[in-house]
Amino acid sequence: MARPITAGVDGSPESRAAVHWAAREAALRGLPLRLAHAWLWQPLDVPIVQDxxxxxxxxxxxxxxxxxxxxxxxxxxQVSAEVVPDTxxxxxxxxxERTSMLVLGSRGHGAIVGFIVGSYGQQVIASAASPVVAVRAPSAEDQDEAAIPEPREGDEVVVGQHGTPDDCDAVLGFAFETAAAHGVGVRAVRAWSLPTLYTYSPGSMRLADEAGGLEPFEKKALTEALKPWRERYP
Structure with missing residues (x-):
């Protein structure tokens, strides 16, 4: 049975945007959609009526x-929804643990600063067993969460590659799968810099020397990491 795409629901505009994004993604991938809202009865220690x-x-x-x-x-x-009795x-x-992708709302904070996902969002992103997508709420000029943007020429999924092929297997797989679902290309980026005084040693540079230098070594590493995914998604 195909694992669903799951969206967290809390009633906020950011959550509503996440739900619509998750629905579009599920439709593109031919997967079911699951909506989950966490609620746990926790009486407050204040003198007010609590029902x-x-x-x-x-x-x-x-x-x-x-x-x-x-x-x-x-x-x-195919859509299902559940109130989950937990925090x-x-x-x-x-x-x-049982979804192909977890989608959460995120409050935008500008192009430079990036996303504000809240304390719970940060904890989930750090520890989740599946990919987590943070979705911005629409801008004031574009309030229709259900508008489906058509892929444009030159659109692509950008993915950062680091370490060995095994280190980045999951993230590259997610990037290629997403690009294929949307009919766009993939741009894989591997960043590197000259070793610092404290990390340089003849032993640490041996592999780079064998490859003809640092830049050829990094290019080779990127090419090797991408090879199986290029073959799977020609």
Whole structure:
């Protein structure tokens, strides 16, 4: 049975964008979509009325509304939704064990600073058993999360390659698979620099010397890492 793509749902605009992104990706890959919302009854130590049943109904309503919205947009897509009785990090890490991809919302913070994923998002990205995708909410000029961008000429998936082929096997596989699903190319980047005074030694430079220098060594390493994936995705 194919593993689904799973999106975390919490009712925020970022989460809604993540759900729509996950739905589009699942449709492209021919995979089912799973929506998960973590909710655990945790009474607060404050003198206010707390209704456990009302909170449970609210959590259930949250995922059902997301499920209904996606079902209307993608009638051919297999969609399931569940309220998971656990904390957010524990629930998402558990979901990552049985999904092909975990999709979370992310608050944009500009092109230079990058993503703000929150403390739970950082923990999930660091420890998840599956690939994790952080999705920005749409800008003020583009509020339609369901608009499907068509691939443009020159579009590509950029992937960083480091170490040996075994070190980067999973990330290269994800990059090529994603590029194939979207009908775009792959740009693989391997960064290197001259060794520092503290890391340089005749022994550490032996492999580079055998390859004809540092740059030829790095090019060879990149070519070897990409070879099986180029063959699998010609």
């Amino acid at each position: 456990r049943e009302e909170q449970a109904r609210s959590a259930e309503s949250l995922v059902r509304e997301a499920e209904s919205e996606i079902a209307r947009r993608y009638p051919e897509l 957010a990090v524990a629930a998402l890490l558990d979901e990552s």
